Amino acid sequence: MARKAAAYPGIGDWVALAIAAAVALFFLFSGTDVRARSARALKGSALKPFHLVLSYAATPLDSEEEIIRLRKELAGCRLEEALHADAMTENDRLRGLLDFEARAERTLLPLQVVGRAMDRFGEVLTVSGGRRDSLQVGQTVLGTAGLVGVVTEIDERESWVKTLRHGALPVSGRLEQARYVGMLRWVPDRRLLHLEGIPIQCDVTLGERVVTSGHGRIFPKGIPIGTVTAIADDPVGLVKEIMVAPYVNLDVAEEVFLLVEGKE
Amino acid sequence: MFYLQYLVLIFITLLLESTVGVRLTLFGIRPDFSLALVVFAGLSGGGRGGVIIGFVVGLVRGCADPAWFGLDALLLSLVGFAAGSTSPMVNREHPFVQAGLIALLLLGHDLLRILITHADALLTGLLLWLKISPLAALYTGVLVSAAVAILPRIIMGRSHRAVS
Numbered sequence: 001m002a003r004k005a006a007a008y009p010g011i012g013d014w015v016a017l018a019i020a021a022a023v024a025l026f027f028l029f030s031g032t033d034v035r036a037r038s039a040r041a042l043k044g045s046a047l048k049p050f051h052l053v054l055s056y057a058a059t060p061l062d063s064e065e066e067i068i069r070l071r072k073e074l075a076g077c078r079l080e081e082a083l084h085a086d087a088m089t090e091n092d093r094l095r096g097l098l099d100f101e102a103r104a105e106r107t108l109l110p111l112q113v114v115g116r117a118m119d120r121f122g123e124v125l126t127v128s129g130g131r132r133d134s135l136q137v138g139q140t141v142l143g144t145a146g147l148v149g150v151v152t153e154i155d156e157r158e159s160w161v162k163t164l165r166h167g168a169l170p171v172s173g174r175l176e177q178a179r180y181v182g183m184l185r186w187v188p189d190r191r192l193l194h195l196e197g198i199p200i201q202c203d204v205t206l207g208e209r210v211v212t213s214g215h216g217r218i219f220p221k222g223i224p225i226g227t228v229t230a231i232a233d234d235p236v237g238l239v240k241e242i243m244v245a246p247y248v249n250l251d252v253a254e255e256v257f258l259l260v261e262g263k264e
Numbered sequence: 265m266f267y268l269q270y271l272v273l274i275f276i277t278l279l280l281e282s283t284v285g286v287r288l289t290l291f292g293i294r295p296d297f298s299l300a301l302v303v304f305a306g307l308s309g310g311g312r313g314g315v316i317i318g319f320v321v322g323l324v325r326g327c328a329d330p331a332w333f334g335l336d337a338l339l340l341s342l343v344g345f346a347a348g349s350t351s352p353m354v355n356r357e358h359p360f361v362q363a364g365l366i367a368l369l370l371l372g373h374d375l376l377r378i379l380i381t382h383a384d385a386l387l388t389g390l391l392l393w394l395k396i397s398p399l400a401a402l403y404t405g406v407l408v409s410a411a412v413a414i415l416p417r418i419i420m421g422r423s424h425r426a427v428s
Contacts (some may be wrong), residue, residue: 001335009311009314009345009348009349010310010311012311012312013310013311013312013315013345013348013349014311015315016311016312016315016345017311017315017341017342017345020315020316020318020319020337020341021338021341023319023334023337023341024322024334024335024337024338024341025334025338026334027326027333027334027337028332028333028335028338029334029335032330032331032336035330035331035333035334036330036333038333039326039327039330039333040327040330042323042327047323047324047327048280049275050275050324059280107384109384115328116328117325117326117328117329119325119329120293120294120296120374120396120397120400121374121377121378121392121396122380123367124328124329124331126328153330153331154278154333157332160329160330160331162326162331167388167392168381168382168385187292188292188395188396189291189292189293189395189396189399190291190292191292251286257375
């Protein structure tokens with residue numbers, strides 16, 4: 001491995017750097033579509049062996065344990081669905097009487113997680129499913145327990161999802177009981193979301209659920225995000241410092257669901 | 265031979281990063297094995313070796329987030345070039361030098377990345393950098409240089425005992 005290194009950067013080193021920088025800058029300043037297509041082309045050809053390695057991730061979950069847990073959850077969901085069905089019929093009838101806008105129907109499209117970016121400043125998932133599956137930028141992605149993120153880039157067969165763990169993805173969240181709305185931002189060193197902008201007088205409790213507020217129209221209203229795990233008053237005494245643990249464990253996410261508005 | 269060895273090392277590093285790396289998370293920070301590999305490529309292969317290995321690793325990493333495809337290739341090429349240019353001036357075999365160089369170049373890499381990706385919210389980006397990068401730099405530097413210094417001795421020691 002030990003090769004004789006040049007005493008100073010020689011002309012060859014500078015040329016190599018210039019070529020590498022030029023190619024990298026070309027990719028960087030090309031359009032979104034070119035970037036996505038180039039990434040996919042490289043992944044499928046020259047860099048395929050690397051990505052086979054990169055997409056490998058051991059799952060710590062015991063499959064039998066996981067099946068039992070999912071069956072329990074399914075049973076609970078079926079019971080809940082039965083209870084909701086009656087309430088929904090009544091709700092629709094009342095909305096009709098009040099002339100409210102009809103709610104869009106939502107369906108879930110399962111997607112496989114095929115890769116993840118190892119960036120310290122934000123987590124991005126690569127999922128199977130792209131333009132040919134009618135995916136669009138801005139669509140909401142869910143896990144089995146709650147919000148995962150939003151589709152930010154699309155290719156023919158793959159898409160990239162900016163997750164809750166991305167510093168550049170602020171999510172507007174609502175405290176389900178207290179009804180206050182704030183912005184959620186990922187705090188990497190604590191592995192939690194920080195709910196910002198909640199006034200000091202807010203009567204929030206530990207364990208309270210946080211859902212999407214629907215503000216900004218990035219995410220539909222009412223999607224579960226996580227639970228409140230820590231509450232403190234900020235030093236100035238104007239707002240509360242609230243930490244939220246996300247429901248979805250992105251470390252082991254293998255499948256996610258695309259929320260499709262409209263009929264199936 | 266150098267490039268062939270480093271291609272194998274890239275495989276191993278990516279495998280480690282996607283398996284062991286996740287379990288080595290400390291305060292939410294994972295060690296950046298691939299950046300450390302680029303630094304070692306620069307130290308042993310000079311500027312050109314560092315640039316080429318950095319570019320390949322950057323392309324692989326960049327594929328996972330096409331929003332910034334090309335940025336990792338650019339930044340890791342610069343890291344490789346910087347490591348290669350520093351190589352003749354330092355004792356590159358010394359673990360402290362390796363740790364220091366990895367930490368320093370990781371800080372620089374992250375700062376440049378933040379300046380580009382968070383150009384519209386620079387203050388937020390710099391706060392994020394202050395919060396994450398120093399710990400990531402220290403952790404990666406210490407962990408990788410310690411592993412490089414200790415692991416061969418353990419392996420060689422064991423094989424020596426087995427032979428004798």
